[in-house]
Amino acid sequence: MRADLLDLAARHRGPVAAGTIVTLAAFALGLAQPPLVRRAIEDAETGRIAWGVLAVLVALFVAQALLEGLRRYTLARTGESVVLSVREALTGHLLRLRMPVYERHRAGDLIVRATADAAALRRTVAAGFVGLITGVIGLVGAAALMIWLDRVLFAVAAALIAAAVTVPAGALRAMRASSLHARQATGEMAADLERALGAIRTVRAARAEAREEARIVRRARAARAAEVRTARFDAMVGPAGEAAITGSFLLVVLVGGARAATGEIAVADLAAFVMCLVFLTGPLGALVEAIGVIQEGTGALRRIGQAMAWPRESDGDGVPPQVRSPGEPALLELQDVWFGYAPDRPVLRGVSLRIPRRGLVALVGPPGAGKSTLFALIERFYEPDQGRILFEGADLAELERSAYRSAIGLVEQDCPIMRGTLRDNLAYAVPRAGDAELERVIELVGLSRLVERLPQGLDTPVADRGATLSGGERQRIALARALLARPALLLLDEPSPRLDAGTVARLAAERAVVVVTHRPDLVRDADRIVVLDEGRVTAAGAHEDLLESSPCYRGLVVAAGGGRAVRLW
Numbered sequence: 001m002r003a004d005l006l007d008l009a010a011r012h013r014g015p016v017a018a019g020t021i022v023t024l025a026a027f028a029l030g031l032a033q034p035p036l037v038r039r040a041i042e043d044a045e046t047g048r049i050a051w052g053v054l055a056v057l058v059a060l061f062v063a064q065a066l067l068e069g070l071r072r073y074t075l076a077r078t079g080e081s082v083v084l085s086v087r088e089a090l091t092g093h094l095l096r097l098r099m100p101v102y103e104r105h106r107a108g109d110l111i112v113r114a115t116a117d118a119a120a121l122r123r124t125v126a127a128g129f130v131g132l133i134t135g136v137i138g139l140v141g142a143a144a145l146m147i148w149l150d151r152v153l154f155a156v157a158a159a160l161i162a163a164a165v166t167v168p169a170g171a172l173r174a175m176r177a178s179s180l181h182a183r184q185a186t187g188e189m190a191a192d193l194e195r196a197l198g199a200i201r202t203v204r205a206a207r208a209e210a211r212e213e214a215r216i217v218r219r220a221r222a223a224r225a226a227e228v229r230t231a232r233f234d235a236m237v238g239p240a241g242e243a244a245i246t247g248s249f250l251l252v253v254l255v256g257g258a259r260a261a262t263g264e265i266a267v268a269d270l271a272a273f274v275m276c277l278v279f280l281t282g283p284l285g286a287l288v289e290a291i292g293v294i295q296e297g298t299g300a301l302r303r304i305g306q307a308m309a310w311p312r313e314s315d316g317d318g319v320p321p322q323v324r325s326p327g328e329p330a331l332l333e334l335q336d337v338w339f340g341y342a343p344d345r346p347v348l349r350g351v352s353l354r355i356p357r358r359g360l361v362a363l364v365g366p367p368g369a370g371k372s373t374l375f376a377l378i379e380r381f382y383e384p385d386q387g388r389i390l391f392e393g394a395d396l397a398e399l400e401r402s403a404y405r406s407a408i409g410l411v412e413q414d415c416p417i418m419r420g421t422l423r424d425n426l427a428y429a430v431p432r433a434g435d436a437e438l439e440r441v442i443e444l445v446g447l448s449r450l451v452e453r454l455p456q457g458l459d460t461p462v463a464d465r466g467a468t469l470s471g472g473e474r475q476r477i478a479l480a481r482a483l484l485a486r487p488a489l490l491l492l493d494e495p496s497p498r499l500d501a502g503t504v505a506r507l508a509a510e511r512a513v514v515v516v517t518h519r520p521d522l523v524r525d526a527d528r529i530v531v532l533d534e535g536r537v538t539a540a541g542a543h544e545d546l547l548e549s550s551p552c553y554r555g556l557v558v559a560a561g562g563g564r565a566v567r568l569w
Contacts, residue, residue, distance in 0.1 A: 005124065005125070008086075008121070008124075008301070009125055011069060011085065012078065012082055012085065013080075015074075015077065015078035015081050016125065016130060018074055019075045019078045019126060019130045020130050020133055020134055022070050022071045022074050023131075023134040023335070025067055026071050027134060027279075027282060028141075029060050029063055029067060030282060030363070031062040031141050031142060031145060031276075031279060033060055033275060033279070034052070034275040034276050035087060035145075035272060035277065036056060036060070036143065036267075036274055037057070037275055038269060040053045040054060040460045041268035041271055041272075045378060050282075054355060055466045058169060066137075069501075070345045071131050075126040075130060076126065076199070077125060078126045078130070079117055079127075079386040081508055082121055083118050083119055083121060083122050084125050086118045086121055086304060090113060090114045090118060091361045091400070093307065093308055093310075094113075094114060094307065094313055096314075097311070098312060098313055099308045099381040100312050101508035103341075105369055106187075106191035106194075106195070107190065107191065108189075108190035108191030108193060108194035109191045110185075110307070111194065111308050112190045112191075113304055116186055116190075117187075117258065117300040117304055118304065119150050119298055119302050120170075120183070120296075120297055120299075120300035121301060123297065124293055124294060124296075124300070125261050125296030127290060127293050128290045128293040129290070129294070131286040131287065131289055132287065132290040132291070132294070133285065134286055135283045135284065135286040135287025135288075135431065136287065136303065138280075138282060138284075138286070138287075141283075142211075142276055142279060142443050143285060149272055150256075150269055152255075152259070152265075152396045153252050153255060153256055153259075153270075153273050156251055156255055157248040157251070157277060160247050160248045160515045170325055174229075174232055175233040175234065175476045175563065176344060179226075179295065179297070179298060180298065180299030180303070181226040181229075181299070182229075185219060185222040185225075185226050185301070185305050185450070188222075189220050189222075190216050192219055195212075196212040196215075197439070202347065203239070204545060217303045225437070230296060235312070244518040248277060249278075252273065252274060252277060255310045256273065256274070257270070268481060280430050282437055288305065289412065308469050312464070314401070315366070330355060330356060330357075330371065330390075331357045331391070331392065331489060332354075332355040332378065332389070332486060333353070333390040334353040334377075334388075334389050334439050335352055335390065336350050336351075336352055336387040336388075337351045337352070337386070337389060338384060338385045338386035339382060339384050339386075341373075342472060343385075346373065346385070347370045347373045347535050348384075349534070349536050351370070351374065351536065352537065353374075353537060353540075355513055356512060356528075357488070358508065358511060358512060359512065359513070359527035359528065360508065360513045360514075360522075360525070360526045360527050360528075361512070361513070361526060361528045362517060362522060362528070362530070362532060363514060363515065363517075363530050364516075364523055364531055364553070365531055365532035365533050366519070366552075369532040369533050369534065369536075370532055371516040372493060372531055373412075373531070375493055378408065378489075379410055379491070380403065380404065380405065380410060382492070383397070391407070406429075406487075406488065408487055408488075409482030409485060410482060410491045410493070411475070411478045411482050411490070411491065411492050411493065411495065412478065413477040415471075416478070418462075418463055419461075419462065419463065420461065420462060421460060421461055421462065422454065422457075422458050422459070422477070423438070425477055426442070426477065426480050426481055426484060427464060427484065428437055429484060429485045429562075430484045430485050433484055437484060444480070444483060444503075444506070445476045445479045445499075446478065446503065447476050448481060450476075458543070464562065470498075471496055471498065475495060475496055475498060475499055476498075476499065479492075479499065483507070488512065489511065489512045489513075489514065490513045491514050491515075492504070492514070492515040492517070493515075493516050494516055494518075495517060495522070496520070496521065501519075501521040501525055504522060508527070510526065518556075520557075522541065524543050528540060528541070529542065529543060529546055529548055529553070531553050531556075533552045538552050539552065
């Protein structure tokens with residue numbers, strides 16, 4: 001048995017134990033009936049009717065039926081408890097993975113691991129683990145009773161059952177591999193579907209519906225093929241137990257009948273032995289089903305185990321950032337920072353930069369210079385390979401990650417909007433924000449007209465990804481969301497022209513604002529311009545000074561002006 005299955009069962013030892021006890025109790029009631037039948041037949045042979053024995057048999061039969069219903073409910077509840085706990089643990093883990101993990105794995109596949117794969121474990125622990133334990137114990141109990149009744153008939157039945165159960169052993173091994181392939185194919189299909197639906201407007205505009213459909217259908221067919229293979233192997237395994245019981249029943253009746261005719265075995269013993277075979281269908285069926293279910297659930301268990309082993313972010317033993325004296329010049333400082341997404345391909349090469357407590361700092365440079373990567377490091381989505389980043393004079397590595405991020409506001413280039421109300425989106429970082437705080441940021445970023453136009457104001461539902469909003473409205477919502485937390489540092493990644501320079505200047509008067517942009521109006525009015533090229537800071541200063549001293553900056557200005565005069569900015 002796999003160690004991860006044992007660990008999963010151990011974490012739910014209470015429900016698993018309850019299911020095991022109820023199942024064993026039902027088996028015990030069934031196992032108590034053959035000796036009573038034997039006693040009733042023996043009394044009948046003497047001309048007496050054992051009313052007391054018959055009453056006990058009826059009571060045992062009713063109690064066994066009731067326990068069977070309780071067993072089914074207990075196992076179903078145990079399975080749902082397992083699914084819930086796995087989903088809770090996996091969801092919390094997936095939301096806290098390190099950023100490089102998200103780049104290696106598709107979002108749709110991660111979703112499947114927390115939904116379909118977790119659901120596949122419902123039967124693995126309940127019907128699998130519990131069935132394995134109770135099946136073995138039930139078989140041992142039935143075997144002991146059958147040996148007591150007649151060793152010859154037991155040998156006949158045991159030989160046939162052993163042969164029937166051994167035959168599909170190879171199918172069980174193949175079932176494990178096909179189950180894993182099915183889970184992987186389902187994850188790929190969900191990832192492709194999520195990809196297409198996430199960019200549905202682009203898909204429609206490019207008339208790519210048929211191509212995306214073909215891609216998703218290929219994944220669906222691969223999943224179906226793997227599931228059919230699993231079903232084929234299960235079809236080989238499942239009937240094995242039934243064949244063993246049916247064949248042994250017929251053989252026992254023939255052999256036992258012949259022996260009863262010669263007086264080698266009493267009719268009462270034969271009847272009791274046949275009842276033991278009937279009872280044996282329960283534990284043997286549970287055992288065969290458990291083995292199949294465990295093999296089938298191995299794929300899901302493996303994929304979940306893989307996900308839980310992926311590295312996640314942690315605050316560690318850091319301390320909250322300390323607010324220093326306003327007289328200290330730098331809020332954030334980068335000291336000789338090197339970083340690369342791959343070890344042998346650095347994106348940032350020895351970047352040193354100081355960001356004051358107030359004012360606007362513009363990061364400019366050609367595409368691929370490392371501007372967005374610099375933002376990712378400041379947000380601690382990644383850690384530097386070399387060098388240090390200081391906030392309020394403290395190394396980021398020594399600070400609590402969540403406490404530090406609460407002091408940083410990020411407005412991404414694509415400005416993601418969550419499904420929910422406008423209020424939900426604005427208060428996403430500060431869920432308990434009051435109306436006064438919301439009104440402050442709404443007025444600050446110029447969202448008042450949008451709120452007035454919406455039918456339910458702040459409580460108007462917003463579609464996924466803000467599909468019903470304009471690009472400018474999405475950006476202002478993202479900006480208001482960042483400002484609601486009153487960050488000490490605001491990062492703006494390629495703000496659109498709809499966010500005017502005057503608004504940015506007002507924000508920079510109260511806090512540090514760093515903007516990645518190619519807009520002439522924002523760059524020209526920045527308090528400090530930092531030029532990045534090939535991962536290095538090649539120049540820094542004011543607009544007029546850089547025009548004279550930085551060839552890279554002059555080239556950017558000329559490019560922004562479409563080749564016209566440099567003084568466009």
